[in-house]
Amino acid sequence: MKLHELSLKEQLNGLIEGSFSSTELTEHYLNRISNLDKDLNSYITVTADLALQQAALSDERYKSSKALPLDGIPIAHKDIFCTEDVLTTCGSKMLSNFKAPYSSTVVNKLSSEGVVILGKTNMDEFAMGSSNETSFFGPVKNPWNKEYVPGGSSGGSAACVSAQLASAATATDTGGSIRQPAALCGLTGIKPTYGRVSRYGMIAFASSLDQGGVLARSAEDSAILLESMSGHDPKDSTSLKEEVPSFLDSIDSPINGIKIGLPKEFFERDLPEYVESSTKEAIETYKNLGAEIHEISLPNVDLSLPVYYIIAPAECSANLSRYDGVRYGYRCEDPKDIEDLYMRTREEGFGSEVKRRVLIGTYALSAGYYDAYYLKAQKCRRLVANDFSKAFESVDVILSPTTPGTSFKSGEKSNDPIEMYLQDIFTIPANLAGLPGISFPCGNHDGLPLGVQLVGNSLQEAKLLQAAHQFQKVTDWHNKFPEV
Amino acid sequence: MALSDKELKEIAYLARININDELLPSLKGELEKILNLFNKLNSVDTTEIEAMSHPLNLSQPTRPDEITEEDQREKLQETAPSVKSGLFLVPKVIEGDS
Numbered sequence: 001m002k003l004h005e006l007s008l009k010e011q012l013n014g015l016i017e018g019s020f021s022s023t024e025l026t027e028h029y030l031n032r033i034s035n036l037d038k039d040l041n042s043y044i045t046v047t048a049d050l051a052l053q054q055a056a057l058s059d060e061r062y063k064s065s066k067a068l069p070l071d072g073i074p075i076a077h078k079d080i081f082c083t084e085d086v087l088t089t090c091g092s093k094m095l096s097n098f099k100a101p102y103s104s105t106v107v108n109k110l111s112s113e114g115v116v117i118l119g120k121t122n123m124d125e126f127a128m129g130s131s132n133e134t135s136f137f138g139p140v141k142n143p144w145n146k147e148y149v150p151g152g153s154s155g156g157s158a159a160c161v162s163a164q165l166a167s168a169a170t171a172t173d174t175g176g177s178i179r180q181p182a183a184l185c186g187l188t189g190i191k192p193t194y195g196r197v198s199r200y201g202m203i204a205f206a207s208s209l210d211q212g213g214v215l216a217r218s219a220e221d222s223a224i225l226l227e228s229m230s231g232h233d234p235k236d237s238t239s240l241k242e243e244v245p246s247f248l249d250s251i252d253s254p255i256n257g258i259k260i261g262l263p264k265e266f267f268e269r270d271l272p273e274y275v276e277s278s279t280k281e282a283i284e285t286y287k288n289l290g291a292e293i294h295e296i297s298l299p300n301v302d303l304s305l306p307v308y309y310i311i312a313p314a315e316c317s318a319n320l321s322r323y324d325g326v327r328y329g330y331r332c333e334d335p336k337d338i339e340d341l342y343m344r345t346r347e348e349g350f351g352s353e354v355k356r357r358v359l360i361g362t363y364a365l366s367a368g369y370y371d372a373y374y375l376k377a378q379k380c381r382r383l384v385a386n387d388f389s390k391a392f393e394s395v396d397v398i399l400s401p402t403t404p405g406t407s408f409k410s411g412e413k414s415n416d417p418i419e420m421y422l423q424d425i426f427t428i429p430a431n432l433a434g435l436p437g438i439s440f441p442c443g444n445h446d447g448l449p450l451g452v453q454l455v456g457n458s459l460q461e462a463k464l465l466q467a468a469h470q471f472q473k474v475t476d477w478h479n480k481f482p483e484v
Numbered sequence: 485m486a487l488s489d490k491e492l493k494e495i496a497y498l499a500r501i502n503i504n505d506e507l508l509p510s511l512k513g514e515l516e517k518i519l520n521l522f523n524k525l526n527s528v529d530t531t532e533i534e535a536m537s538h539p540l541n542l543s544q545p546t547r548p549d550e551i552t553e554e555d556q557r558e559k560l561q562e563t564a565p566s567v568k569s570g571l572f573l574v575p576k577v578i579e580g581d582s
Binding site: 097098099101194195208234237238240300302303305306307309310317321324325326327328329330331335336337338339340341342343344346347350355356358359360362363366373375376377378379380381382383385417418421432433434435 | 492495496497498499500501502503511514515517518519521522523524525526528530533534535536537538539540542544545547556559560562563564565566572574575576577
């Protein structure tokens with residue numbers, strides 16, 4: 001077996017046993033990246049020198065029996081995570097020259113566990129998009145079929161793990177940006193409970209919705225990485241002060257008796273036949289594993305999309321006001337006065353989807369409209385969240401398709417924002433309620449993968465990972481990889 | 485929901501984003517479509533519902549008022565577009581004789 005074909009867990013065992021060194025593993029990935037990524041465009045920056053330095057240090061630690069928990073595993077970071085002295089662009093022209101002066105907590109935590117950083121992955125600009133077509137650094141291609149999109153906004157992270165150009169990758173999810181690309185690229189992706197993973201140094205899009213997480217090959221690999229990323233951080237005022245359980249400890253326990261809820265509102269939607277049949281098959285698999293299946297109702301879930309497209313743009317318009325061309329990032333040429341500097345820097349530095357959302361958010365927050373839009377949306381958000389609280393009184397997890405279909409062709413939806421927004425119809429509700437969600441592969445249609453989603457109650461990541469792992473023990477979808 | 489050119493320009497000014505006149509019609513169309521998406525919320529009765537600003541019931545954490553960061557002015561200003569003597573430079577803001 002070639003090194004890139006091993007899972008993260010197998011690579012860790014190989015390193016511990018001395019079957020290969022981190023330098024060999026890292027060089028292997030760097031070679032694959034230089035051979036294969038020109039076409040995929042999954043990386044914005046490849047940090048080859050840094051990676052080889054880190055790998056060498058890791059090999060020394062193995063030799064002196066001082067290895068760290070994730071020592072020598074080569075991963076990639078979404079380019080939304082600030083990485084000290086490394087270009088951190090967030091997929092935008094606005095930050096195309098920005099070398100972060102400090103590292104995010106996620107990067108620091110993983111580095112202190114011994115990971116090797118291969119580079120920074122491509123993404124939709126400021127994480128706004130579902131196809132990775134809004135990046136200033138060009139679109140990312142889906143490794144399963146290069147005419148198709150990898151999903152977004154964590155499209156680069158998904159494409160590079162799917163093409164086996166990294167063992168796993170960090171990612172973020174504001175309305176589905178981990179789970180949707182996981183589904184479209186045949187990976188396992190988990191967005192933990194809001195507040196589980198520190199947002200310090202994670203470039204902000206919509207602060208009450210953003211959450212960091214993982215894209216990996218399996219639930220098991222996701223559990224390993226997520227455990228190292230999670231935990232309280234005094235530098236993030238929204239970080240949860242909750243103990244992080246060992247996600248791996250419970251993963252092997254059987255799930256017989258688990259109560260799975262199927263929201264009728266999701267299944268009443270007009271979905272393609274292949275989505276319905278793959279989802280039904282996944283439900284059958286869970287029945288065979290001893291799960292109880294219950295129909296449930298989330299009566300207000302249809303409000304999620306409009307609620308999200310008020311709240312996320314409103315928060316983004318506030319967060320992105322910091323990009324003014326004064327302290328860092330892009331500045332327009334020859335500004336004639338300070339106003340001109342602001343206006344043209346932001347006109348030239350932001351792409352069209354980012355501008356659309358900033359304008360919508362500005363409108364929703366402006367005098368005379370605040371109550372009608374923003375306040376109304378916050379009240380409706382409560383209704384959506386209350387539906388979940390009620391549902392979790394009778395079930396353990398909620399199952400649905402992750403996306404309304406397999407991937408779509410590049411350019412197919414990029415001219416119609418609403419069409420694109422519908423991609424996240426099944427993923428947005430968990431962000432509004434702050435709940436953990438996981439997507440994992442459950443089928444394939446015309447050579448493109450398809451995912452199923454489980455949403456859990458607050459802090460129930462262990463249960464989601466366990467349920468996904470048990471599914472993956474009896475199915476093979478997560479072991480299929482594209483020829484690249 | 486129809487937006488006038490004047491309204492759109494006002495919003496763009498509030499957001500400090502310059503917009504070329506030739507882009508106004510297409511942008512207006514896109515924004516109107518998005519605003520129409522919001523009509524669905526009008527029919528929902530939310531009179532007794534408390535606004536949810538955040539998924540967690542948080543209070544702002546506090547910490548002792550102690551200096552924890554060291555001065556990194558030079559490092560932080562390395563990424564700035566224009567700096568002189570430790571100050572960020574912008575075009576002249578105050579009118580008058582200099």
